[in-house]
Amino acid sequence: MTVADIYSLAEEGLKEIEEEIACSSCSGLSYINNIADSIFKSGGKRIRSLLLLLAAGLSGYTGRRTKALGAIIEQVHTASLMHDDVVDNAATRRGVPSSNTLYGNRVSVLTGDCLYTSAFLKLLKKYPTPIVSLIVTTVNQMSEAEVLQLQKTSDLNITGQEYMQIVFGKTAALFSATCASGSLLANPADMRRKNLLYSFGTNVGCAFQLQDDLMDYLGNAKVLGKQPGTDMTEKKVTLPLILLLENSLKYPKDYNAIKKLFLSGGDKSEKLGRLLLWLEKYGIRPKAEAIVNSYIKKAQKILLRFESSAYRDALTYLTGSLKQSQTVGRELSEIVKNQLIKQSL
Amino acid sequence: MTVADIYSLAEEGLKEIEEEIACSSCSGLSYINNIADSIFKSGGKRIRSLLLLLAAGLSGYTGRRTKALGAIIEQVHTASLMHDDVVDNAATRRGVPSSNTLYGNRVSVLTGDCLYTSAFLKLLKKYPTPIVSLIVTTVNQMSEAEVLQLQKTSDLNITGQEYMQIVFGKTAALFSATCASGSLLANPADMRRKNLLYSFGTNVGCAFQLQDDLMDYLGNAKVLGKQPGTDMTEKKVTLPLILLLENSLKYPKDYNAIKKLFLSGGDKSEKLGRLLLWLEKYGIRPKAEAIVNSYIKKAQKILLRFESSAYRDALTYLTGSLKQSQTVGRELSEIVKNQLIKQSL
Numbered sequence: 001m002t003v004a005d006i007y008s009l010a011e012e013g014l015k016e017i018e019e020e021i022a023c024s025s026c027s028g029l030s031y032i033n034n035i036a037d038s039i040f041k042s043g044g045k046r047i048r049s050l051l052l053l054l055a056a057g058l059s060g061y062t063g064r065r066t067k068a069l070g071a072i073i074e075q076v077h078t079a080s081l082m083h084d085d086v087v088d089n090a091a092t093r094r095g096v097p098s099s100n101t102l103y104g105n106r107v108s109v110l111t112g113d114c115l116y117t118s119a120f121l122k123l124l125k126k127y128p129t130p131i132v133s134l135i136v137t138t139v140n141q142m143s144e145a146e147v148l149q150l151q152k153t154s155d156l157n158i159t160g161q162e163y164m165q166i167v168f169g170k171t172a173a174l175f176s177a178t179c180a181s182g183s184l185l186a187n188p189a190d191m192r193r194k195n196l197l198y199s200f201g202t203n204v205g206c207a208f209q210l211q212d213d214l215m216d217y218l219g220n221a222k223v224l225g226k227q228p229g230t231d232m233t234e235k236k237v238t239l240p241l242i243l244l245l246e247n248s249l250k251y252p253k254d255y256n257a258i259k260k261l262f263l264s265g266g267d268k269s270e271k272l273g274r275l276l277l278w279l280e281k282y283g284i285r286p287k288a289e290a291i292v293n294s295y296i297k298k299a300q301k302i303l304l305r306f307e308s309s310a311y312r313d314a315l316t317y318l319t320g321s322l323k324q325s326q327t328v329g330r331e332l333s334e335i336v337k338n339q340l341i342k343q344s345l
Numbered sequence: 346m347t348v349a350d351i352y353s354l355a356e357e358g359l360k361e362i363e364e365e366i367a368c369s370s371c372s373g374l375s376y377i378n379n380i381a382d383s384i385f386k387s388g389g390k391r392i393r394s395l396l397l398l399l400a401a402g403l404s405g406y407t408g409r410r411t412k413a414l415g416a417i418i419e420q421v422h423t424a425s426l427m428h429d430d431v432v433d434n435a436a437t438r439r440g441v442p443s444s445n446t447l448y449g450n451r452v453s454v455l456t457g458d459c460l461y462t463s464a465f466l467k468l469l470k471k472y473p474t475p476i477v478s479l480i481v482t483t484v485n486q487m488s489e490a491e492v493l494q495l496q497k498t499s500d501l502n503i504t505g506q507e508y509m510q511i512v513f514g515k516t517a518a519l520f521s522a523t524c525a526s527g528s529l530l531a532n533p534a535d536m537r538r539k540n541l542l543y544s545f546g547t548n549v550g551c552a553f554q555l556q557d558d559l560m561d562y563l564g565n566a567k568v569l570g571k572q573p574g575t576d577m578t579e580k581k582v583t584l585p586l587i588l589l590l591e592n593s594l595k596y597p598k599d600y601n602a603i604k605k606l607f608l609s610g611g612d613k614s615e616k617l618g619r620l621l622l623w624l625e626k627y628g629i630r631p632k633a634e635a636i637v638n639s640y641i642k643k644a645q646k647i648l649l650r651f652e653s654s655a656y657r658d659a660l661t662y663l664t665g666s667l668k669q670s671q672t673v674g675r676e677l678s679e680i681v682k683n684q685l686i687k688q689s690l
Contacts, residue, residue: 027489028489029489029492029493029496031492031493031496032489032492083454083455083458086431086450086451086454104495105431105450106431106495107492107495109428109431109454110428110488110489110491110492110495111488111492113428113461113484113485113487113488113491114485114488114489114492116458116461117481117482117484117485117488118485120465120481121478121481121482121485124474124477124478124481125478129469129474132469133466133469133470136462136465136466136469137462137466139458139462140458140459140462140463140466142458143455143456143458143459143462144372144373144374144377144455144459146455146458147374147376147377147452147455147456147459148374148376150449150451150452150455151374151376
């Protein structure tokens with residue numbers, strides 16, 4: 001199994017989705033379409049499109065109804081990024097200025113609303129209610145998780161359960177809905193397969209977000225495409241810090257020093273450097289990687305309940321690739337994206 | 346016809362909707378529910394609930410399906426206020442601090458998203474697709490209109506058509522959908538009545554927003570419940586200014602002085618005072634009132650196409666009351682609200 005194999009499996013579908021994104025308009029206002037286009041075109045990994053196509057294929061569906069649905073899911077994802085940019089006051093996104101830097105918070109909020117509602121309207125027009133409900137439920141979960149994350153900012157007593165609730169809502173919920181939608185396209189009545197694929201998406205999404213949170217400490221700026229230490233700066237308490245606090249609990253001096261350091265202001269790179277030393281001292285990297293791996297394994301185990309196929313192999317490989325790369329899925333998604341752009345231009 | 350008559354017609358329904366708002370939860374997170382509650386409870390005119398009940402009654406429907414629908418429509422309205430607060434950086438709403446002042450922009454955006462999506466999910470669960478589509482389409486129009494408004498900020502060349510597009514989207518779209526939903530509850534197949542009530546809602550909503558825009562210049566703070574001159578300060582070009590520019594166009598010295606004044610900074614009350622003198626000089630008040638009146642008359646004319654009933658009388662009276670009050674619908678809605686709160690406590 002190579003990236004080229006995955007690409008050839010999903011090639012047609014990805015091109016169709018890209019075509020749909022390019023052609024379908026989100027609004028009657030060209031101003032909104034231009035903003036949406038600039039974000040769509042700035043890239044993104046299209047990992048959700050790929051998951052949709054492979055999950056549909058795994059369920060025996062290779063028809064054209066993935067085309068609009070893939071574009072709609074990417075549109076929902078883009079809307080969530082616009083609202084996230086407001087939320088985090090992010091200055092860049094994917095290495096380029098974020099929408100709120102370019103257009104202001106006001107336009108980002110409302111353009112995000114337009115993208116969400118236009119996506120819902122396309123769903124209502126073209127897809128059965130179970131798929132509509134699944135996607136709208138997901139956006140609800142995504143928003144709730146972001147609120148919970150805000151509420152838990154600087155909260156060093158966040159529980160593992162609360163953290164995983166955030167991880168699920170932020171990333172895994174849309175992965176789950178995407179994979180389950182692929183199954184619903186094949187057969188809306190097959191609840192067993194739908195639930196299996198939903199659960200597969202949850203595990204892949206959690207692995208993806210946990211790896212992302214880990215790399216926000218351990219990755220380097222060039223490969224990440226963004227400065228590491230963002231979560232630390234925004235005082236989001238994520239996997240590495242949670243593990244660090246858990247493991248240092250028996251050593252009050254260290255424990256308190258870590259807490260104090262995390263909550264302190266001061267120079268970012270110096271602070272990150274000092275936290276990395278603590279992570280090293282308590283062996284957090286392998287511990288975190290083991291957790292990411294456990295989600296990957298659960299996801300791959302679910303795939304074994306489907307009959308053998310090229311789609312199953314592709315999803316197994318894709319899932320496994322999450323742990324190898326510094327930025328999650330980069331190896332695969334970059335190549336897919338480049339090939340896609342090359343061929344569609 | 347008195348306010349008491351309207352109240353007795355809608356009394357049961359309004360109480361049920363209020364009960365639904367109080368009991369139904371918007372989220373699994375108590376933090377979100379608390380925010381939503383604090384906004385719901387801070388009041389609002391419930392004018393949309395009243396329109397829903399009267400439009401349903403006019404169409405022959407007086408059953409209980411208005412209960413959840415009224416609460417959902419109020420929830421959609423609340424969500425839009427939360428996003429508007431971010432957008433306008435409003436410090437107060439209905440005389441109390443706005444959600445973004447209390448909770449921050451971040452929480453307002455995401456709680457708004459939760460309210461929107463939880464409202465859509467309730468619709469999907471309980472109401473037929475035409476009603477769901479109508480409401481989602483409306484939220485889309487509302488967001489687009491707000492983007493257009495932002496785009497046209499400080500733009501003294503805004504056309505009347507663009508301004509009315511904003512007026513429609515900001516206010517009239519949800520009035521239209523509310524009234525049309527009332528008809529759909531009665532008979533989902535009766536497109537004639539649905540379209541008439543949609544159009545009625547559009548005209549009432551436009552009258553409502555135009556009067557609001559007029560009072561933002563001519564009203565006084567005590568009655569308005571907010572400082573007048575907000576649109577001027579935010580450099581939103583609305584009805585009074587559009588008429589003023591139109592009427593002074595032949596007098597370049599005045600015309601240019603008005604433009605310069607509107608775009609200038611400086612002391613708010615002094616600036617408003619000087620603009621009021623210009624409005625006086627060019628007789629803008631009666632011209633604006635004539636326009637508001639024309640929408641009221643169009644709305645009332647549509648009602649004549651329904652057979653005579655207490656509901657028709659109530660809607661006719663309600664529509665007419667828009668022009669009499671300084672804050673739109675205050676006379677009626679305040680009384681309704683006070684009676685409602687008195688009786689439900």
